[in-house]
Amino acid sequence: MQAKKRYLLVLLSCAFLAYCYFGGYRLKSESARLPYENLPTYVDINEQFYDRDLESSPHLRRTGGTQKWASNTVNSNQKCRMETCFDFSKCRGEFKVYIYPQSEESETATILTPSPSYQKVLNVIQESRYYTSDPSQACLFVLGIDTLDRDTLSSDYVRNVPARLQKLRLWNEGRNHVIFNLYSGTWPDYAEDSLGFDPGMAILAKASMSVTNFRPGFDVSIPLFHKNHPEKGGESGFVTTNNFPVSKKYLLAFKGKRYVHGIGSETRNSLYHLHNEKDIVLVTTCRHGKSWKELKDERCDEDNAEYDRYLLCQTQY
Template identity: 70%
Template sequence: MQAKKRYLLVLLSCAFLAYCYFGGYRLKSKSGVTPVRQELSHFLDVSDQLYDSDVDSSPHIRRMGEFHGDNYSKCRMETCFDFERCRTDFKVYVYPFASDSDSEVDGELPVPPQSPSYQKLLNVIIESRYYTSDPGQACLFVLAIDTLDRDSLSQNYVRNVQARTQRLRLWNNGRNHVIFNLYSGTWPEYLEESLGFNPGMAILAKASMSTAVFRPGFDISIPLFHKNHPEKGGDPGFVASNNFPAAKRYLLAFKGKRYVHGIGSETRNSLYHLHNERDLVLVTTCIHGKSWKDLKDERCDEDNAEYDR
């Protein structure tokens, strides 16, 4: 009798376990209840889904800084520049500076403080004979907004540039404007097209531009310059007219050290390809540091002799 009870108890236990297993499986497979995740709205666009990481910038900054997807990436002087403004004379207008403490003028947002480098750049333009305080006479326009450093982690980074430019009465989608930029993007990628705003039809005077971003015959490639670079110095210039091209013997000249290893070595080690001893003169020396002899390459002796000549 006891054996029958034990067998019956085991049988009932197996039946209960089977019911729990298959019953739970059927409940999971039912599609009558929509998961909460499917009911939520999607706030990602295609660029966000394809982007590998959000470490270097927010989606908002990426969208405001991308200008390759529009027609502005194909800008040329014939399509994005108004030559009528330059028919009488070549004049440059610099937007007036207004601090955050000043009130808004004509709907324009007050301009944040400028970095010393940008102040020097604007001072050179304002003190030149090309400057005009009358925007009606200007051929080119330069922003008072500091756009040199577009690294969002930098203390010189200016926020809301897109909104500030769009509220400028003379902005005209960037036409006939020149935007200066030395650094763009942020850690770890430092994408050169990540300006944090769309420059539109403005000419980019930018350092370290690649051929993928540079618009031939429109943009201007400029060198990096140190923040301590003097605003003025040396002898007075001798330029008295706007003759172009200038009647000079040398188109390009460079004399300096090259590094046979480390950062920057690939660039300077390639300069000899441009050297033709006529209008392009680029001479370098390998003598740099204490271990240059141990690391010198096959061109060092020839380059050193050319450098000392």
């Protein structure tokens, strides 16, 4: 009888210790969960942890803490949304767009002429019904300075942009401004975020923007257009006569540079898989940059030859 009691006591003790061990582990695991896992589904996670994420950023630690507006929103380029970085009070009337005069953005008496590509963008805006020459009536502001090509090796690269931006009396840290960009960074890395200046709270209308840097509901993804792309296309009545589906030789075509490494390399290095030389023509070349031969891969010679083969046919697709 005494033996049974001892065995029962040992069994109960083991059960109690097991409960304490596994129960404590469960409590510890639940406390280690991310705080937003226990929040109701209707809570905006970005709003709940806005300040916490920014306070932990290296930039704000270097500058001595958080930087907030009077409206209790955080002055952070990466966190910008329409409700935090855009002044809707400027858009109460008719929607209008203002383009800065190039003379206002020039540091010297010499006015920098925009590249033909950027001038096309400005021309389209100026000829639209949304353009205004009165900044007090504008909802959006567009720079007269050319920001399309931010490759330091390009002849269209504009220098001293930060200093020029600070001289704009309506810049206001970029709020309600739109910045157009096609290329950023330079050879051989072509880093996406290398504009060479801080866009602040400005909306980026940018080509080849990754999901990492794209700010949903704020930035605008635009196609990468060629320098020879026409400012206006088609003859009168072309839209109504050019019905879909169209009868063309090529269904899909692309002809351009291939970056062996860095931004854009993963996508363009895979285009040859789709190239069938019939209705899908996707050809690339490794020949760009001063030392492209030092970085070329095993497909470069073949790709370069295929690229040259379609040189005379590029106007057909």
